[in-house]
Amino acid sequence: xxxxxxxxxxxxxxxxxxxxxxxxxxxxxxxxxxxxxxxxxxxxxxxxxxxxxxxxxxxxxxxxxxxxxxxxxxxxxxxxxxxxxxxxxxxxxxxxxxxxxxxxxxxxxxxxxxxxxxxxxxxxxxxxxxxxxxxxxxxxxxxxxxxxxxxxxxxxxxxxxxxxxxxxxxxxxxxxxxxxxxxxxxxxxxxxxxxxxxxxxxxxxxxxxxxxxxxxxxxxxxxxxxxxxxxxxxxxxxxxxxxxxxxxxxxxxxxxxxxxxxxxxxxxxxxxxxxxxxxxxxxxxxxxxxxxxxxxxxxxxxxxxxxxxxxxxxxxxxxxxxxxxxxxxxxxxxxxxxxxxxxxxxxxxxxxxxxxxxxxxxxxxxxxxxxxxxxxxxxxxxxxxxxxxxxxxxxxxxxxx
Amino acid sequence: xxxxxxxxxxxxxxxxxxxxxxxxxxxxxxxxxxxxxxxxxxxxxxxxxxxxxxxxxxxxxxxxxxxxxxxxxxxxxxxxxxxxxxxxxxxxxxxxxxxxxxxxxxxxxxxxxxxxxxxxxxxxxxxxxxxxxxxxxxxxxxxxxxxxxxxxxxxxxxxxxxxxxxxxxxxxxxxxxxxxxxxxxxxxxxxxxxxxxxxxxxxxxxxxxxxxxxxxxxxxxxxxxxxxxxxxxxxxxxxxxxxxxxxxxxxxxxxxxxxxxxxxxxxxxxxxxxxxxxxxxxxxxxxxxxxxxxxxxxxxxxxxxxxxxxxxxxxxxxxxxxxxxxxxxxxxxxxxxxxxxxxxxxxxxxxxxxxxxxxxxxxxxxxxxxxxxxxxxxxxxxxxxxxxxxxxxxxxxxxxx
Numbered sequence: 001x002x003x004x005x006x007x008x009x010x011x012x013x014x015x016x017x018x019x020x021x022x023x024x025x026x027x028x029x030x031x032x033x034x035x036x037x038x039x040x041x042x043x044x045x046x047x048x049x050x051x052x053x054x055x056x057x058x059x060x061x062x063x064x065x066x067x068x069x070x071x072x073x074x075x076x077x078x079x080x081x082x083x084x085x086x087x088x089x090x091x092x093x094x095x096x097x098x099x100x101x102x103x104x105x106x107x108x109x110x111x112x113x114x115x116x117x118x119x120x121x122x123x124x125x126x127x128x129x130x131x132x133x134x135x136x137x138x139x140x141x142x143x144x145x146x147x148x149x150x151x152x153x154x155x156x157x158x159x160x161x162x163x164x165x166x167x168x169x170x171x172x173x174x175x176x177x178x179x180x181x182x183x184x185x186x187x188x189x190x191x192x193x194x195x196x197x198x199x200x201x202x203x204x205x206x207x208x209x210x211x212x213x214x215x216x217x218x219x220x221x222x223x224x225x226x227x228x229x230x231x232x233x234x235x236x237x238x239x240x241x242x243x244x245x246x247x248x249x250x251x252x253x254x255x256x257x258x259x260x261x262x263x264x265x266x267x268x269x270x271x272x273x274x275x276x277x278x279x280x281x282x283x284x285x286x287x288x289x290x291x292x293x294x295x296x297x298x299x300x301x302x303x304x305x306x307x308x309x310x311x312x313x314x315x316x317x318x319x320x321x322x323x324x325x326x327x328x329x330x331x332x333x334x335x336x337x338x339x340x341x342x343x344x345x346x347x348x349x350x351x352x353x354x355x356x357x358x359x360x361x362x363x364x365x366x367x368x369x370x371x372x373x374x375x376x377x378x379x380x381x382x383x384x385x386x387x388x389x390x391x392x393x394x395x396x397x398x399x400x401x
Numbered sequence: 402x403x404x405x406x407x408x409x410x411x412x413x414x415x416x417x418x419x420x421x422x423x424x425x426x427x428x429x430x431x432x433x434x435x436x437x438x439x440x441x442x443x444x445x446x447x448x449x450x451x452x453x454x455x456x457x458x459x460x461x462x463x464x465x466x467x468x469x470x471x472x473x474x475x476x477x478x479x480x481x482x483x484x485x486x487x488x489x490x491x492x493x494x495x496x497x498x499x500x501x502x503x504x505x506x507x508x509x510x511x512x513x514x515x516x517x518x519x520x521x522x523x524x525x526x527x528x529x530x531x532x533x534x535x536x537x538x539x540x541x542x543x544x545x546x547x548x549x550x551x552x553x554x555x556x557x558x559x560x561x562x563x564x565x566x567x568x569x570x571x572x573x574x575x576x577x578x579x580x581x582x583x584x585x586x587x588x589x590x591x592x593x594x595x596x597x598x599x600x601x602x603x604x605x606x607x608x609x610x611x612x613x614x615x616x617x618x619x620x621x622x623x624x625x626x627x628x629x630x631x632x633x634x635x636x637x638x639x640x641x642x643x644x645x646x647x648x649x650x651x652x653x654x655x656x657x658x659x660x661x662x663x664x665x666x667x668x669x670x671x672x673x674x675x676x677x678x679x680x681x682x683x684x685x686x687x688x689x690x691x692x693x694x695x696x697x698x699x700x701x702x703x704x705x706x707x708x709x710x711x712x713x714x715x716x717x718x719x720x721x722x723x724x725x726x727x728x729x730x731x732x733x734x735x736x737x738x739x740x741x742x743x744x745x746x747x748x749x750x751x752x753x754x755x756x757x758x759x760x761x762x763x764x765x766x767x768x769x770x771x772x773x774x775x776x777x778x779x780x781x782x783x784x785x786x787x788x789x790x791x792x793x794x795x796x797x798x799x800x801x802x
Contacts, residue, residue, distance in 0.1 A: 035490045038552050088505040089436045104489040104554065139638075142672060142702045144548035151439050151549055153505065271543060301543045302703050 001188060002323050004053045004286050006077050010181055012050035013057070013113075013163045025164055028111040032093045033100035036112065037152050040085040041103055041167060042268045044113050047083075048163035050180035051265060051283035058085040060158035061121045068134040071278070071321075078321040080278035081135055081270065088153035090120055101161065106168050118159035128154065136272050138304050145271040145301070169266035173230045173240055178263040183225065184288040190258060192222035196327060197289035199280060201229040203238055203246035203386060205378045207332040209254060210341035215293050215327045216259070225289055226251070228264035242389045246382045253381055273298070273305035274313035278322075281314070285324035294326045333357060334376035368394050402589060403724050405454045405687050407478050411582055413451035414458070414514075414564045426565055429501040429512040433494045436503045436510060438553050441486040442568060443669045445502065445514050448484075449564035451581035452666060452684035459486040461559035462522045469535040472679070472722075479722040481679035482536055482671065489554035491521055502562065507569050519560035529555065537673050539705050546672040546702070570667035574631045574641055577665040584626065584664060585689035591659055593623035597728060598690035600681060602630040604639055604647035604787060606779045608733040610655060611742035616694050616728045617660070626690055627652070629665035643790045647783045654782055674699070674706035675714035679723075682715070686725035695727045734758060735777035769795050 004010050015021045036044065046052045054077065063073045064082035071080050085101070093099045096117060103112040123131075128150075133139050136146050169177045178186075187195055196215045200208065204226070212224050226247055230240065238246075244262070251260045265283070270276045276299035284292045298310035306312075311328035330345040334356040337347075344350070356376040358366075366373055368390035372383045405411050416422045437445065447453045455478065464474045465483035472481050486502070494500045497518060504513040524532075529551075534540050537547050570578045579587075588596055597616045601609065605627070613625050627648055631641065639647075645663070652661040666684070671677045677700035685693045699711035707713075712729035731746040735757040739748070745756075757777040759767075767774055769791035773784045 089503070089510050091510070102490070109490050109492070141670065142545050144543050144545045147545035147549050148552055151552060269542065 001184070001193075001288055002285060002290050004050075004180075005282050005322070007054035010050035010184065010286060011053045011056065012048060012179060012181055013044075013161055014048035014050075014166070014179070015162050015164060021164055024114055024162060025111060028100040028114050028164070031098055031100040031114065032096040033102050033111070034085075034087060034093050034157065035102045035109060036104055037086065038104055039148065039152060039268060040101075041105060041112060042266065043083050043085070044101065044161060044163055045167050045169060045266045046283065047161060048113070048166055048179075049265065050184075051286050052083065053180070053286045055079070055083055057115065057118075057160035058158050059083050059156075060119050061123060061127065061156050063158075064131060064156065065127060068131045071317075078318070080275045080282065081272065082131060084152075085115075085157045086123075086152040087155050087157060090155045090157070093117070093120070093157070099157075103167050111164055112167060113161040113163040115157070115161045116159045117157060119156075121156045121158070123154045123156055125154075135275050136270075136304070137274070140304070143271065143301065143304055145269075167266065169230055173264060173266070176228055176240065176244055176262065176264040177230060177266060180283065180287040183227075183261070183263060184286075186261060187223070187225070187288040190223060190261075194219055194221040194291070195223050195225060195289045196221040196291040196293060197225045197227050197284040197287070198293045199227055199229060200247075201231075201237075201243075203243050203382060204250055205373075205382070206334065206376065207341055209250055209379070211293065211295075211329055211332045211343075212260075213255075214332070214343065215291070215329070219291050219327060221291065223258070224255075224260045225284075225287070226260060226262045227284070227287070228262075229269065230264040230266045231268060238386070238389065242385065246385050249381045249385060250379055254379065269299065271299060271301040271304075273300040274310045277310035277326075278313060278317070281322055281324050281326060285322060289324060291325050291327050293329055295329045296331050336376075364390065367391075402585070402594075402689055403686055403691050405451075405581075406683050406723070408455035411451040411585065411687060412454045412457065413449060413580060413582055414445075414562055415449035415451075415567070415580070416563050416565060422565055425515055425563060426512060429515050429565070432499055432501040432515065433497040434501040434503050434512070435486075435488060435494050435558065437505055437513065438487065439505055440549065440553060440669060441502075442504055442506055442513060443667065444484050444486070445562060445564055446568050446570060446667045447684065448562060449514070449567055449580075450666065451585075452668075452687050453484065454581070454687050456480070456484060458516065458519075458561035459559050460484050460557075461520050462524060462528065462557050464559075465532060465557065466528060469532045472676075472718075479719070481676045481683065482673060483532060485553075486516075486558045487524075487553040488556050488558060491556045491558070494518070494521070494558070500558075504568050512565055513568060514562040514564040516558070516562045517560045518558060520557075522557045522559070524555045524557055526555075536676050537671075537705070538675070541705070544672065544702065544705055546670075568667065570631055574665060574667070576645055577629055577641065577663065578631055578667060579664040581684065581688040584628075584662070585687075587662060588624070588626070588689040591624060591662075595620060595622040595692070596624050596626060596690045597622045597692040597694060598626045598628050598685040598688070599694045600628055600630060601648075602632075602638075602644075604644050604783060605651055606774075606783065607735065607777065608742055610651055610780070612694065612696075612730055612733045612744075613661075614656075615733070615744065616692070616730070620692050620728060622692065624659070625656075625661045626685075626688070627661060627663045628685070628688070629663075630670070631665040631667050632669060639787070639790065643786065647786050650782045650786060651780055655780065670700065672700060672702040672705075674701040675711045678711035678727075679714060679718070682723055682725050682727060686723060690725060692726050692728050694730055696730045697732050737777075765791065768792075 066074050067082045100111045101113040102109040281292050296307050330343050335342045367386045467475050468480050468483045501512045502514040503510040682693050697708050731744050736743045768787045
């Protein structure tokens with residue numbers, strides 16, 4: 001199998017031994033504690049699940065600046081995005097060598113991890129500005145990743161961590177949340193050698209299904225891992241269970257047995273475009289994928305990045321940076337001319353009218369009125385699950401006035 | 402003069418009496434304390450400075466939901482955006498009747514305000530989703546305002562506050578930061594009756610200057626208040642002192658005496674488009690302006706709002722909502738055809754080539770190479786100040802390698 005990033009084996013920071021976990025928790029209750037921000041909590045869960053191998057905790061300022069400017073830690077490890085624990089207030093932990101990190105996203109703010117504090121440093125405004133510019137490619141406060149990063153605070157708490165749980169992900173998404181270890185094991189036990197990963201946070205329509213199939217065929221992959229980004233729901237999002245049902249039904253009906261795995265990971269979108277695409281590749285390598293599908297404007301937002309910037313960044317990486325390769329894709333859609341799903345950049349003579357498109361708004365309208373989208377857009381089995389969901393929602397809304 | 406919003410007189414929550422301020426600070430050091438997030442700290446400064454008259458502190462859930470859905474508090478006050486103090490962790494203040502609110506944006510997190518806690522409540526995920534949808538008009542996490550709001554926490558700490566200082570604004574922007582009381586007084590002492598406010602966070606070029614002049618002439622205003630949004634610098638921003646010099650030089654050379662005031666306020670952009678435009682109007686009424694210039698996509702971002710949504714919302718407000726009126730504007734630029742600055746929607750036969758435009762990137766390039774932009778774009782006096790700034794920056798960059 002493909003090697004984990006920068007290590008011979010995964011280094012999950014989750015404390016799996018129940019006794020040791022209990023002891024740490026008992027100790028943690030006596031330690032000075034820090035309430036994490038959501039970004040740091042998401043990092044801790046990724047570290048726990050082995051996705052961020054070989055990191056052993058949060059970076060200090062020297063590593064963060066080195067990663068921001070040159071995508072290497074001070075010790076030379078290739079890494080695309082600083083992994084930071086930032087805060088506005090160090091009053092509760094000053095002078096402490098060992099602290100409890102508390103979870104902002106779970107009721108009662110339970111302990112998420114225990115940290116050996118290696119350093120508490122203060123970022124200068126210039127350093128913060130440099131990190132933002134280099135990671136996000138812009139310093140515009142209207143960029144959602146920049147907007148959030150600027151709220152996190154200037155104190156940088158660095159050090160190794162041991163993680164006690166997977167925040168709300170294991171409970172809330174028990175059908176889909178999987179660690180890098182679990183996915184790697186499953187790939188191994190399925191006997192797959194070449195494996196292509198696809199990231200989504202939505203139910204998959206025909207165009208997405210075909211994109212996965214195209215990637216698999218062209219790469220000659222044994223299997224596909226549909227790897228869902230899990231996270232707190234926003235209004236209008238399809239609930240995780242419904243999305244999961246849709247994707248599993250599609251896999252069951254339309255893919256050969258033992259060619260697709262469906263699971264997910266817990267993290268927040270950074271909208272950092274090219275840099276985030278590289279991070280996506282790092283943790284897909286860690287879970288055992290040999291290829292990652294990187295689409296148009298992958299992890300981008302607005303007009304901050306060029307359509308293929310997130311693919312081109314991989315061409316400029318040093319040879320030894322990553323073992324995983326990318327499958328660079330364009331949008332896919334049904335072509336009325338060719339009567340099949342095509343990748344848009346591969347059909348030069350098409351105009352927009354030659355494709356079957358549905359806006360998100362129009363699609364939701366149809367589904368909630370019980371009208372199935374055309375089969376060139378959605379598989380009927382997937383449409384049925386979505387129609388049930390939307391009609392149930394409509395009924396509920398009507399009932400609640 | 403125009404009346405403050407919902408009150409006969411401004412209600413600044415800043416404790417101006419030095420003795421009382423000292424006593425409160427002494428008391429605050431003994432109180433349980435809460436570190437504010439930046440959004441709540443910004444609200445506290447606006448409350449302190451009288452801009453948010455007649456509010457006396459932070460809203461509870463009932464008021465927040467009522468404002469989100471119908472732009473009225475439960476007691477019927479017109480208000481466009483919930484003013485909230487949200488947190489992830491109430492451990493340090495549970496059961497407390499009086500607490501100290503600490504400033505996340507000033508070294509050492511000094512006390513910013515003292516609060517009488519009226520209630521500590523917990524927002525449900527549905528309530529958070531409803532507020533986001535109604536205030537921002539979208540629940541897309543790629544919207545920077547939504548992205549930040551979602552990080553703030555679910556506990557709602559409501560109650561009246563007394564504010565001890567103006568965070569970093571008074572010190573860092575001493576030339577420009579002014580309270581609503583100060584501006585109202587100055588308008589009064591200048592003897593102005595009709596007053597039009599213009600919001601900016603950039604140096605003003607000819608198009609902005611002419612927009613102010615157009616508004617003044619058409620309204621028949623006695624004066625203009627150029628009211629700068631002050632805040633933490635982002636990379637590439639013109640430093641406040643340089644921006645200030647540019648604007649004051651323009652006013653000195655190109656406007657008649659006693660027709661323009663230049664000052665600023667401390668707040669964060671919400672990017673809430675129409676709702677934020679209404680908030681902008683509320684606090685300009687409080688500072689004594691009778692009109693506010695509302696441009697194209699005012700307070701908007703990306704494609705979330707229609708170009709004139711932020712003007713149209715004012716047409717739908719109840720008659721008694723606000724006393725201030727808006728001056729709805731479009732972009733302005735120099736017309737090569739007409740040899741003057743025009744408002745774009747007022748010249749139907751123009752194509753893009755008929756205007757003198759400069760992209761921000763091109764403008765910075767020219768200025769840093771010591772090339773003055775064309776006089777149809779920038780006043781030479783303003784260009785000179787900006788060239789000095791950029792050339793100084795270039796020299797510095799070269800010197801630092």
